[in-house]
Amino acid sequence: MAYQKLQEMLDAAMTQASEESSMLLGQPMSVQPSDVLNTDRKSYLGGMDDALYVVGVESREAYPGHFYLIFALADSIVMSSILLGIPPARIQEKRRLCIQEPDDTDAFGEIANQIIGSFNSIFQPKLPQKVHLKLLPPQKYVPEVDELTDELPFPEGGYLMFRAPLEIAGQEMNRVDIMVPHALAELFDPQPVEEAAPQEEVAAEEAQEGAPEEGGEPQPAKTVLVLAADEGERRTIMGHLGACGLELIDAPLMADVSALCAASDVRAAVISLRQTADPDLAICDKVVPLVGKGGGSVLLCAPQWTRTSLMKAMKAGARGILMHPFTAEELQSKLGKVLSPF
Template sequence: MEGFATLTSVVDNAFKQAAEDSGMLLGQELTIGEADRIATNRQTYFCDMDDLCFVAEITSSGEFAGKFYTVIGLRDAICMSGYLLGIPPARINEKRRLAIMEDDDVDAFSEIVNQVVGSFNSIFQPAFTNKVHLKVAPPQKFIPETTEITETEPVPDSEYLLFRGRMEMAGQEMGYLDLLIPAPLAELFDPPEVVEEEPAAVAVESDAESEAAPGADDGADESDVTAGEEAAVTVSQAASSRKVLILEDDDGDRQLLREFLASRGYEPIEAGLDADIREILATGGVRLVVLGIHNGDDRDMAVCIKIKSLTQEEALPIIMCAREWTRSAVLKAVKYGARDIIVKPYQPEDVAAKVEKFLRAA
């Protein structure tokens, strides 16, 4: 299939980022291979399906408005949710074999899908100069030959571009991560090249027009160059910003993080959990938050929710840190906006790897 080279590259990068982020969340190395791109339609795609799966609707808002869909096999969903919940591998394999997915598994998988689309956002937004924002709805189960196919379910009847990446995880036989993008939306993301026809004849300018044109062009060029230089400076400043906001009540932990991040060339800004976060963010340039919490109670989660509400358009990554993480605490942290977690006491190399990962993707 010709065209869509830009969109394919973005999807490949999004798959790679989603694998890295999800692998850290699950505590298991996960990779997603480069996507195969296939032209298909709803009937062909779902009629060829012979196993249960989950379909999640992703809404793209902004200048590239529309909906597309990610599809993951049920057994892969059971596997990933099991690792997030800390279920022993032997039990995960048994649940996969018997296709057992309990309520906790469904909740955990929903948070994994949120994480995946958050990773997509971190790639799509800079690739399309912040003209797109992605938001995902809870995944729905599709059972071949059982689930009713309607005008809009499980996806609208349309022509699609299918991007398919193979998932791999040590010790597990994994399937594919599929992305179904309607053809009209794909063309918004990556418009087909327009070949302009050469004019049949070139008009000959009069002497008066020839004399007047350079002066007018010079003025326009000077204005354009000035505007371009200003835009370049703004973009350069934003790209070079390495500000990291540290929100931590423990003075020793806060000092440790500040000194370590500064030694790595970051610009740490520090405050306690009760600080005026709106005022801090209003200074601009913050690209990531390291949030040190106590025990995952409502006060801690309220801080995370506040950060997310103040930075909706920026999709500011939050790394949440605590001395102990239970299964429910991890789910709650991801649900309320954390992109990753760290177990205290802080290990410098662990902090560096996670901070750099998100700043590199931003």
């Protein structure tokens, strides 16, 4: 199937985003696997009656370009209203009338930041070269009200559209359409030239696939930094990850993280906190940039999370949250989302 790798990355990113949004919103949210269609802007917007909320994403480094996450404006209002703690009856009214207030814009910005963080944590380890995805200011588009330009609500041209249904318990939701221009899709997931190859050549290529180069060095294990003030907590986390084939570094919270990251290719950090107040979360200011240089991500663990502390953790750059106590399987599953399979 064409662009299967890209579809798998997008589905994995939206799945992770929905899991983390569930914690952020305080109620279950899910995104179903996507269907893929070829389309262009004229066809997509033709006959469109629903107001849209378009989240632009800039792809940088080795994969330059832009793609777009398109939500129904009503869906974005539902998500922002839940985050703001608005009563259900008022949410339904706002959805029906498409009432987007300034607080909604700010709240959905927090959700969109978390979504793009999930995309980065999936794309960076999966692509062979460096990539960084940056959130652009979302654009509201109401048919027959807002002006349609060459660039707004998204540029003219052909797109691969990955359409995935959205679900939130107790709410009427639509879908998210991820619009990827063909040129950027080809960068993310180059497609083979359609040529008929002799069967012997195909068999030889398959036999050589994955074979190490002669005299080549074995690939080093991925390094995970484990930080906690309590030595017992560090031992527990190390034990949960001990059989995963990872290189583990055990260090206290006050360790010289810069030196540890300089000495090893740290692909993730698991940080165990006793509390989630601002002084505790401040460790993200130190660890996230250092681990993120190599495309790594930070997971935070704590005995208790509130909606406010979750939002602050995501804003500080954490890409995953766990609540003590957790099982080895839960930790491995969360870490597996930001690393290649164990």
